[in-house]
Amino acid sequence: MSETDYLWNRAGNADPDLARLERLLSPYGHRATLKPLPARDPEPSYPRDRRIYHALQALTVAASVTLVASAWWFGWGVRSAGWRVRAIQGVPSIAGARVTGASTLPRGEALTTDAGSRAEIAVDDIGTVDVDPNSRVRLLRAGAGERRLALDRGRIHARIAALPRAFVVTTAAATAIDLGCAYTLEVNEDGWGQLQVDIGWVAFAQRGHESFIPHGAVCQMGPGFGPGTPHYADSPRALIEALTILDFSSTEDVRRTAALDVVLATARRRDALTLWHLLSRGTVSERARVYDRLAVLVPPPPGVTRENVVRGDSRALDSWWDALGLQSASWWRLWKAPWGG
């Protein structure tokens, strides 16, 4: 029977009603990619001999006391179990439980806001993150060292006063590394999003693609593409739209030539930020065209040539970056490795 075959393995002809059911219902199917995973807790192991076990327990307790005392003495932060959360508007939830006043977001759990709720997260003692409506964030790592949050969807506003790389936000498409700043990060269910920096700098990275975003600049991101090319919020509209094609298309896309024409024609001196990032993207011929235009806007310093830039020489690129007058490359290179991505 043809319908049975089609129902089983799509062989043969489909009954029109069955085909219609599939068409109506398939949009409800699973689409989302896997969000960033938290660190796994180490597996416990118990020795067979209980006397050894108890002895190890005692030693562990003693070592823990010593370590905590040392941490206090040296001023290290003890690993915190979670971050304080305050409901600003409505009733957000943590792991399904309603938050009506002050609460704690434990490591590994999610804070969710609906259309009528907002929340404020205290990132230990280094800053705050405001969570807008219809958002979901998860605490991946907390305490001294790197603090890491995952933004699954929605929008957050981060205000961080700490050493660079002390606070990291991961999304499906890219990771935002705080370099001492205030910024807004938003992402939708499919991983498309945008980061806008209000104060300071943010580094945006994923799978070898890096973007350095200063205050007043914006960077978009897409799943499978990672972070796009940063541009200033006041860059020409035509440049921004053309940049979207360059950032989120394959190198064989026939529209790229015209898109790059627009970017190069409309770029101002201030858009050297954008052109510098384009030097590390696209095809060799595209990078050469970008070099020619950027060289007019910001003459390359001695030792920086068309050949070594197009080849991707990092020292040449860093040297030209320093000439842009934005921030020294040596400053953010110090904090670059290792980035979680």
Place this chain on the structure above:
Amino acid sequence: MGRVLNKVELTAQAAGAIPLAIARFRDGHAAEDGRLVRAARNGDESAFERLYERYAPVVHGLLLVRAPRPDVDDAVQDVFVMAWRRLGSLRDPAAFGGWIATIARNRAVDAQRSRANLVELPPDLETPATASDQLEARAALEAIRALPGAYRDTLVLRLVEGLSGPEIAERTGLTPASVRVNLHRGLKLLREKIEGRPLTPEGRRDTGNRNE
């Protein structure tokens, strides 16, 4: 949030960005699961991502017919995060499919409990384009949710998640024969519900085939 993101997404779609496709698997499915679980236990996140690709449609389907609609996507993520953190407790790595299905069903129960005192959020708007299609699609989904358990689960995996009969058998542990029966009888009952006819005597007694 919306205008800029939509522009980015639409441009990228026009540029040919292709969403993740549902994979098709060869024989030796359980053995492959075991290999992936062992690799993930050693910290290989790409192995766990592969497990996600294999079982996310099953988890999503099981939750879709049990949990409140607005909670499903978050619940899928919660299930896999829980599985990731508890991989060490899975005694037989090859049994990952059944294990994660159990986690999913338990998570659905939690979602129902936590929603008991909350107002239902508006339905997910990523549904068929026209208003009449939306109504018809929602009615069909509600009809599937109201079916006896085995028919409900098998049909949601076939009609909503797009898995074939052999794939359903492979990832749920049901025999191919059971899946065939569940699909055929379940579809018959679904049509009766959608068309408004009384259930047949067979439908009133029948709860579906679970290999039991």
